[in-house]
Amino acid sequence: MTIAFVVNGRPVVLETDPLRRLIDVLREDLGLTGVKEGCGEGECGACSVLIDERPALACIVAVGAVEGRHVVTIEGYQERDLFRKVASAFSETGALQCGFCTPGMIIAAGALIDACSDPDEETIREALSGNLCRCTGYNRIVQAVMRASRETKEPSSL
Template identity: 55%
Template sequence: MINKIKFTLNFEEVEIETSAVRRLLDVLRDDFKLQGVKEGCGEGECGACAVLMNGDIVHSCMVPIGQVEGKEIITIEGMQRTQKYSVLKESFEDAGAVQCGFCTPGMIIATEALLRKYPKPTDEQIREGISGNLCRCTGYNMIIDAVRIASQRGDGLW
Protein backbone atom coordinates (compact mmCIF):
# COMPACT_ATOMS: atom_id res chain seq x y z
CA MET A 1 0.00 0.00 0.00
CA ILE A 2 1.31 3.43 -0.95
CA ASN A 3 0.91 6.30 1.51
CA LYS A 4 1.52 10.04 1.31
CA ILE A 5 3.87 10.99 4.11
CA LYS A 6 4.63 14.62 4.96
CA PHE A 7 7.47 15.72 7.20
CA THR A 8 10.16 18.34 7.56
CA LEU A 9 13.51 17.30 6.15
CA ASN A 10 16.50 19.53 6.77
CA PHE A 11 14.31 22.57 7.47
CA GLU A 12 12.04 22.10 4.42
CA GLU A 13 8.55 20.59 4.19
CA VAL A 14 8.56 17.46 2.01
CA GLU A 15 6.04 14.86 0.92
CA ILE A 16 6.69 11.40 -0.44
CA GLU A 17 4.44 8.66 -1.75
CA THR A 18 5.78 5.32 -0.62
CA SER A 19 5.09 2.28 1.50
CA ALA A 20 4.88 3.25 5.17
CA VAL A 21 7.08 0.31 6.14
CA ARG A 22 10.12 1.40 4.11
CA ARG A 23 13.08 2.31 6.28
CA LEU A 24 13.77 6.00 6.77
CA LEU A 25 17.39 5.23 5.83
CA ASP A 26 16.37 3.99 2.39
CA VAL A 27 14.04 6.92 1.76
CA LEU A 28 16.75 9.43 2.72
CA ARG A 29 19.42 7.79 0.54
CA ASP A 30 17.36 6.61 -2.43
CA ASP A 31 14.57 9.16 -2.74
CA PHE A 32 16.22 12.30 -1.36
CA LYS A 33 19.81 11.42 -2.39
CA LEU A 34 21.22 12.22 1.08
CA GLN A 35 24.37 10.14 1.17
CA GLY A 36 25.66 11.29 4.57
CA VAL A 37 23.35 8.76 6.21
CA LYS A 38 24.96 5.38 5.73
CA GLU A 39 24.02 1.77 6.22
CA GLY A 40 26.46 0.13 8.56
CA CYS A 41 24.95 -2.74 10.50
CA GLY A 42 21.28 -2.40 9.54
CA GLU A 43 20.36 -3.29 13.14
CA GLY A 44 20.57 0.03 15.02
CA GLU A 45 23.90 -0.85 16.63
CA CYS A 46 26.55 1.22 14.82
CA GLY A 47 25.19 4.77 14.43
CA ALA A 48 26.24 5.26 10.80
CA CYS A 49 22.61 5.99 9.92
CA ALA A 50 21.97 8.39 12.81
CA VAL A 51 19.66 11.36 12.25
CA LEU A 52 17.78 13.73 14.51
CA MET A 53 14.03 13.22 14.75
CA ASN A 54 12.37 16.08 16.61
CA GLY A 55 15.78 16.77 18.16
CA ASP A 56 16.42 13.24 19.41
CA ILE A 57 18.93 10.87 17.87
CA VAL A 58 17.45 7.86 16.08
CA HIS A 59 18.91 5.13 13.91
CA SER A 60 17.19 5.60 10.58
CA CYS A 61 17.69 1.93 9.67
CA MET A 62 15.19 1.08 12.43
CA VAL A 63 12.51 3.71 11.70
CA PRO A 64 9.69 2.96 9.26
CA ILE A 65 8.97 6.06 7.18
CA GLY A 66 5.34 5.93 8.32
CA GLN A 67 6.51 6.93 11.82
CA VAL A 68 8.02 10.13 10.44
CA GLU A 69 4.68 11.73 9.48
CA GLY A 70 4.60 15.31 10.80
CA LYS A 71 8.05 15.08 12.37
CA GLU A 72 11.27 17.01 11.81
CA ILE A 73 14.24 15.05 10.45
CA ILE A 74 17.72 16.54 10.33
CA THR A 75 20.55 14.70 8.61
CA ILE A 76 24.22 15.64 8.47
CA GLU A 77 23.43 17.57 5.27
CA GLY A 78 20.93 19.68 7.22
CA MET A 79 23.41 20.13 10.05
CA GLN A 80 25.90 21.53 7.53
CA ARG A 81 23.62 24.56 7.13
CA THR A 82 23.99 25.54 10.77
CA GLN A 83 26.56 27.43 12.81
CA LYS A 84 26.66 24.48 15.19
CA TYR A 85 28.02 22.26 12.42
CA SER A 86 31.02 24.53 11.91
CA VAL A 87 31.87 24.30 15.60
CA LEU A 88 31.44 20.52 15.61
CA LYS A 89 33.42 19.96 12.40
CA GLU A 90 36.34 22.11 13.53
CA SER A 91 36.35 20.48 16.97
CA PHE A 92 36.48 16.99 15.47
CA GLU A 93 39.27 18.01 13.09
CA ASP A 94 41.31 19.76 15.80
CA ALA A 95 41.03 16.77 18.16
CA GLY A 96 42.11 14.33 15.42
CA ALA A 97 38.74 12.58 15.73
CA VAL A 98 38.29 12.11 11.96
CA GLN A 99 40.09 9.46 9.94
CA CYS A 100 38.14 7.40 7.40
CA GLY A 101 35.03 9.52 7.96
CA PHE A 102 32.47 6.70 7.81
CA CYS A 103 31.30 7.22 11.40
CA THR A 104 31.80 10.99 11.50
CA PRO A 105 28.31 12.06 10.34
CA GLY A 106 26.69 9.83 12.98
CA MET A 107 29.13 11.03 15.64
CA ILE A 108 28.37 14.67 14.81
CA ILE A 109 24.63 13.97 14.95
CA ALA A 110 25.11 12.21 18.32
CA THR A 111 27.18 15.13 19.60
CA GLU A 112 24.50 17.61 18.54
CA ALA A 113 21.84 15.61 20.39
CA LEU A 114 24.10 15.33 23.44
CA LEU A 115 24.96 19.04 23.57
CA ARG A 116 21.27 19.99 23.23
CA LYS A 117 20.65 17.97 26.39
CA TYR A 118 23.90 18.77 28.22
CA PRO A 119 25.64 21.91 26.87
CA LYS A 120 28.56 21.29 29.26
CA PRO A 121 28.64 17.48 29.52
CA THR A 122 30.79 15.47 31.87
CA ASP A 123 33.05 12.79 30.39
CA GLU A 124 30.54 10.18 31.56
CA GLN A 125 27.71 12.00 29.76
CA ILE A 126 29.86 12.23 26.63
CA ARG A 127 30.60 8.50 26.72
CA GLU A 128 26.91 7.75 27.15
CA GLY A 129 25.93 10.24 24.43
CA ILE A 130 28.16 8.66 21.79
CA SER A 131 27.67 5.08 22.99
CA GLY A 132 25.39 4.11 20.09
CA ASN A 133 28.08 4.96 17.53
CA LEU A 134 30.97 2.72 16.54
CA CYS A 135 34.35 3.96 15.34
CA ARG A 136 37.10 1.61 14.29
CA CYS A 137 39.71 4.18 13.23
CA THR A 138 40.23 7.02 15.66
CA GLY A 139 39.46 5.45 19.00
CA TYR A 140 37.07 7.10 21.36
CA ASN A 141 39.48 9.27 23.36
CA MET A 142 39.90 11.72 20.47
CA ILE A 143 36.15 11.77 19.91
CA ILE A 144 35.55 12.49 23.60
CA ASP A 145 38.12 15.30 23.32
CA ALA A 146 36.30 16.65 20.25
CA VAL A 147 32.98 16.74 22.09
CA ARG A 148 34.61 18.48 25.05
CA ILE A 149 36.18 21.07 22.71
CA ALA A 150 32.86 21.63 20.92
CA SER A 151 31.07 22.22 24.21
CA GLN A 152 33.64 24.90 25.10
CA ARG A 153 33.67 26.55 21.67
CA GLY A 154 29.92 26.44 21.23
CA ASP A 155 29.16 28.24 24.46
CA GLY A 156 25.64 29.62 24.06
CA LEU A 157 24.81 27.64 20.90
CA TRP A 158 23.22 24.74 22.75
Protein backbone atom coordinates in the same frame (compact mmCIF):
# COMPACT_ATOMS: atom_id res chain seq x y z
CA MET B 1 0.42 5.60 0.82
CA THR B 2 1.13 9.35 0.92
CA ILE B 3 3.55 10.42 3.59
CA ALA B 4 4.28 14.06 4.31
CA PHE B 5 7.12 15.22 6.51
CA VAL B 6 9.79 17.88 6.66
CA VAL B 7 13.40 17.10 5.76
CA ASN B 8 16.10 19.66 6.45
CA GLY B 9 13.47 22.39 6.61
CA ARG B 10 11.75 21.50 3.35
CA PRO B 11 8.36 19.82 3.12
CA VAL B 12 8.43 16.43 1.40
CA VAL B 13 5.42 14.49 0.14
CA LEU B 14 6.08 10.93 -0.99
CA GLU B 15 3.96 8.15 -2.37
CA THR B 16 5.60 5.11 -0.81
CA ASP B 17 5.32 2.06 1.40
CA PRO B 18 5.11 3.34 5.00
CA LEU B 19 7.13 0.35 6.18
CA ARG B 20 10.20 1.31 4.16
CA ARG B 21 13.17 2.21 6.29
CA LEU B 22 13.67 5.93 6.74
CA ILE B 23 17.34 5.52 5.76
CA ASP B 24 16.35 4.13 2.34
CA VAL B 25 13.92 6.94 1.68
CA LEU B 26 16.45 9.57 2.71
CA ARG B 27 19.30 8.05 0.69
CA GLU B 28 17.53 6.70 -2.37
CA ASP B 29 14.48 8.93 -2.88
CA LEU B 30 15.94 12.16 -1.56
CA GLY B 31 19.65 11.64 -2.38
CA LEU B 32 20.78 12.42 1.16
CA THR B 33 23.81 10.12 1.08
CA GLY B 34 25.44 11.69 4.14
CA VAL B 35 23.23 9.27 6.09
CA LYS B 36 25.53 6.24 6.31
CA GLU B 37 24.54 2.61 6.79
CA GLY B 38 26.92 0.62 8.96
CA CYS B 39 24.82 -2.21 10.33
CA GLY B 40 21.15 -1.89 9.40
CA GLU B 41 19.96 -2.88 12.87
CA GLY B 42 20.43 0.13 15.10
CA GLU B 43 23.75 -0.94 16.57
CA CYS B 44 26.33 1.42 15.06
CA GLY B 45 24.86 4.93 14.92
CA ALA B 46 26.25 5.78 11.46
CA CYS B 47 22.74 6.64 10.25
CA SER B 48 22.00 9.05 13.13
CA VAL B 49 19.54 11.82 12.19
CA LEU B 50 17.40 14.18 14.22
CA ILE B 51 13.65 13.57 14.38
CA ASP B 52 11.94 16.56 15.96
CA GLU B 53 15.39 17.57 17.25
CA ARG B 54 16.01 14.27 19.04
CA PRO B 55 18.67 11.84 17.78
CA ALA B 56 17.30 8.73 16.08
CA LEU B 57 18.61 5.87 13.96
CA ALA B 58 17.24 6.05 10.43
CA CYS B 59 17.82 2.34 9.79
CA ILE B 60 15.29 1.22 12.40
CA VAL B 61 12.62 3.86 11.82
CA ALA B 62 9.87 3.20 9.29
CA VAL B 63 9.16 6.18 7.08
CA GLY B 64 5.50 6.02 8.09
CA ALA B 65 6.54 6.91 11.63
CA VAL B 66 7.87 10.33 10.62
CA GLU B 67 4.59 11.54 9.11
CA GLY B 68 4.19 15.19 10.03
CA ARG B 69 7.59 15.34 11.77
CA HIS B 70 10.83 17.20 11.18
CA VAL B 71 13.82 15.15 10.09
CA VAL B 72 17.31 16.66 9.95
CA THR B 73 20.18 14.81 8.24
CA ILE B 74 23.83 15.85 8.15
CA GLU B 75 23.04 17.77 4.94
CA GLY B 76 20.68 20.03 6.87
CA TYR B 77 22.63 19.91 10.09
CA GLN B 78 25.73 21.34 8.44
CA GLU B 79 23.98 24.68 8.06
CA ARG B 80 23.93 25.10 11.82
CA ASP B 81 26.41 27.00 13.91
CA LEU B 82 26.73 24.00 16.25
CA PHE B 83 27.77 21.78 13.33
CA ARG B 84 30.55 24.20 12.45
CA LYS B 85 31.81 24.12 16.02
CA VAL B 86 31.65 20.35 16.36
CA ALA B 87 33.10 19.70 12.88
CA SER B 88 35.92 22.16 13.51
CA ALA B 89 36.71 20.44 16.79
CA PHE B 90 36.65 17.03 15.08
CA SER B 91 38.93 18.25 12.28
CA GLU B 92 41.40 20.05 14.51
CA THR B 93 41.51 17.37 17.21
CA GLY B 94 41.99 14.54 14.74
CA ALA B 95 38.74 12.86 15.79
CA LEU B 96 38.14 11.27 12.40
CA GLN B 97 40.02 8.84 10.23
CA CYS B 98 38.03 6.92 7.61
CA GLY B 99 35.13 9.26 8.34
CA PHE B 100 32.32 6.79 7.75
CA CYS B 101 30.98 7.13 11.31
CA THR B 102 31.65 10.87 11.45
CA PRO B 103 28.35 12.44 10.24
CA GLY B 104 26.36 10.26 12.65
CA MET B 105 28.86 10.89 15.43
CA ILE B 106 28.61 14.65 14.90
CA ILE B 107 24.81 14.60 15.05
CA ALA B 108 24.90 12.54 18.23
CA ALA B 109 27.60 14.78 19.73
CA GLY B 110 25.67 17.92 18.81
CA ALA B 111 22.53 16.51 20.42
CA LEU B 112 24.51 15.82 23.60
CA ILE B 113 25.93 19.34 23.67
CA ASP B 114 22.44 20.73 23.16
CA ALA B 115 21.10 18.67 26.04
CA CYS B 116 24.01 19.10 28.43
CA SER B 117 26.04 22.25 28.28
CA ASP B 118 29.20 20.93 29.91
CA PRO B 119 29.43 17.14 29.58
CA ASP B 120 32.33 15.46 31.37
CA GLU B 121 34.21 12.51 29.91
CA GLU B 122 31.98 9.91 31.53
CA THR B 123 28.83 11.61 30.28
CA ILE B 124 30.24 11.77 26.74
CA ARG B 125 31.29 8.11 26.76
CA GLU B 126 27.86 7.09 28.00
CA ALA B 127 25.89 9.33 25.65
CA LEU B 128 27.83 8.42 22.50
CA SER B 129 28.24 4.71 23.25
CA GLY B 130 25.66 3.93 20.56
CA ASN B 131 27.94 5.36 17.88
CA LEU B 132 30.68 2.95 16.85
CA CYS B 133 34.04 3.99 15.43
CA ARG B 134 36.62 1.39 14.47
CA CYS B 135 39.43 3.79 13.56
CA THR B 136 40.04 6.26 16.35
CA GLY B 137 39.73 4.28 19.57
CA TYR B 138 37.39 7.14 20.60
CA ASN B 139 40.12 9.05 22.46
CA ARG B 140 40.13 12.05 20.18
CA ILE B 141 36.37 11.98 19.65
CA VAL B 142 35.90 12.49 23.38
CA GLN B 143 38.45 15.32 23.33
CA ALA B 144 36.73 16.91 20.33
CA VAL B 145 33.30 16.81 21.97
CA MET B 146 34.71 18.44 25.12
CA ARG B 147 36.38 21.09 23.01
CA ALA B 148 33.22 21.77 21.01
CA SER B 149 31.10 22.02 24.15
CA ARG B 150 33.55 24.53 25.64
CA GLU B 151 33.39 26.57 22.46
CA THR B 152 29.60 26.62 22.40
CA LYS B 153 29.59 27.95 25.93
CA GLU B 154 31.93 30.85 25.19
CA PRO B 155 29.59 33.23 23.30
CA SER B 156 26.86 33.00 25.97
CA SER B 157 29.33 33.79 28.73
CA LEU B 158 30.38 37.04 27.05
